[in-house]
Amino acid sequence: MYIDLLTDSGTSAMSDRQWAGMMLGDEAYAGSRNYYNLEAAVHEHYGYKHLIPTHQGRGAEHLLSQLCIKPGDSVPGNMYFTTTRHHQEAAGGAFVDVIIDEAHDPASEHPFKGNVDLDKMRRLIEEVGTVRFPYLSLETNVNMAGGQPSSMENIRDVCALCHEHGIPVYLDATRAIENAWFIKQREPGFADRSIKSILLEICSHTDGCTMSAKKDSLVNIGGFLAVNDDGLAERARNLVVVYEGLHTYGGLAGRDMEAMAIGIAESVQEDHIRARIGQVEYLGEQLLEAGVPIVRPIGGHGIFVDAARFLPHIPRAHFPAQSLAAALYVDSGVRSMERGGVSAGRDPKTGENFFPSLELIRLTIPRRVYTQAHMDVVAESVIELYQHPDRVNGLEMIYESEHLRFFQARFRSVAPVTVGDVSGAPTAVKQTQS
Numbered sequence: 001m002y003i004d005l006l007t008d009s010g011t012s013a014m015s016d017r018q019w020a021g022m023m024l025g026d027e028a029y030a031g032s033r034n035y036y037n038l039e040a041a042v043h044e045h046y047g048y049k050h051l052i053p054t055h056q057g058r059g060a061e062h063l064l065s066q067l068c069i070k071p072g073d074s075v076p077g078n079m080y081f082t083t084t085r086h087h088q089e090a091a092g093g094a095f096v097d098v099i100i101d102e103a104h105d106p107a108s109e110h111p112f113k114g115n116v117d118l119d120k121m122r123r124l125i126e127e128v129g130t131v132r133f134p135y136l137s138l139e140t141n142v143n144m145a146g147g148q149p150s151s152m153e154n155i156r157d158v159c160a161l162c163h164e165h166g167i168p169v170y171l172d173a174t175r176a177i178e179n180a181w182f183i184k185q186r187e188p189g190f191a192d193r194s195i196k197s198i199l200l201e202i203c204s205h206t207d208g209c210t211m212s213a214k215k216d217s218l219v220n221i222g223g224f225l226a227v228n229d230d231g232l233a234e235r236a237r238n239l240v241v242v243y244e245g246l247h248t249y250g251g252l253a254g255r256d257m258e259a260m261a262i263g264i265a266e267s268v269q270e271d272h273i274r275a276r277i278g279q280v281e282y283l284g285e286q287l288l289e290a291g292v293p294i295v296r297p298i299g300g301h302g303i304f305v306d307a308a309r310f311l312p313h314i315p316r317a318h319f320p321a322q323s324l325a326a327a328l329y330v331d332s333g334v335r336s337m338e339r340g341g342v343s344a345g346r347d348p349k350t351g352e353n354f355f356p357s358l359e360l361i362r363l364t365i366p367r368r369v370y371t372q373a374h375m376d377v378v379a380e381s382v383i384e385l386y387q388h389p390d391r392v393n394g395l396e397m398i399y400e401s402e403h404l405r406f407f408q409a410r411f412r413s414v415a416p417v418t419v420g421d422v423s424g425a426p427t428a429v430k431q432t433q434s
Ligand SMILES: *Cc1c(COP(=O)(O)O)cnc(C)c1O
Pocket: 009, 056, 057, 058, 059, 081, 083, 084, 139, 143, 172, 174, 175, 211, 212, 213, 214, 215, 222, 223
């Protein structure tokens, strides 16, 4: 592995201050002082009243889903995220996509492709009523759409609409700071505001959040659930003991909570976030210049290459994005991540493959790890393949795990298809799990 762009999750470099914090771990089973430092940091930066730490983001998603979703409920969200949807479905809910249509179009230049479509939301409220509607799951800087932000105006309006109908809004705040950066750049009235104050305002419209601190918060492990509702917090504190650990550590060591508290304060620093997103742009600009089809506008945490356009000779059933990820690795030792049909999995009811409109690979940039020279190597390899798409073969899936298959699936190369074979029509792939 030469350059590892699989994910920016837990792969960022911690600062000297965070490492110093690791030496101050208070490993008391109950009431570690690091918990109180973390509580203060979350309160200061995210504003919510109650903190329940968890080992990572999905731990918080699990708690929220189990506590709020009943079988038969609909859970709307602005595009799905893999683990989020999994926990919603495991609790008996059905995910409903309410993101604006532009988010599904890689070429659309809409500045806020993470926005919720208010009309879709209104129609859903009319159809479903508010009884079978536990909450709106609102993701900031939508990962699967390419790291695309929501505007403050949209967050404010959609929260007002939900609250009018008594529906709470829970934020997936994993990338809220990257979202705050784009609000500052693109939304009128925010240019002179600090990232810290924009983040607080985003959160102030909502009722709580789940958080994977492995992203924005610059730690290798950690996450939390934060809510304002006293009753829900009480129930979450009770449930976290069953799945993660006592409510003052939630599956984390004291030192991990200290590093997270310090990471949260660093994550809103303007220099940091400018350099972080600037590096993503640096890579994206090179690919755009060479004509490589990528999701636009350039997102916050990585470059998303449109594999369907990159490899038009590979039908969806042979997983163009997974095929491109494999070819890139063979070419240059650069590891990327499939975000297309493999990640989307199957419809839990029919067992059929989902084939989402976006068939992408993600070149995800860890924070504070690589130099611009590394980005040059990545660009060179992607451009090389783009100029020789015939070097890339389709894949067939030979092993598929039952849950979140993209993490563990295995593939085999299929013979190159001839142009006449290209149907693009999804055909079912045989399930090989035992
Ligand atoms: C990573 C991520 C999660 C899940 O968090 P983990 O820490 O990996 O469990 C949830 N939502 C989004 C948007 C993410 O990027």
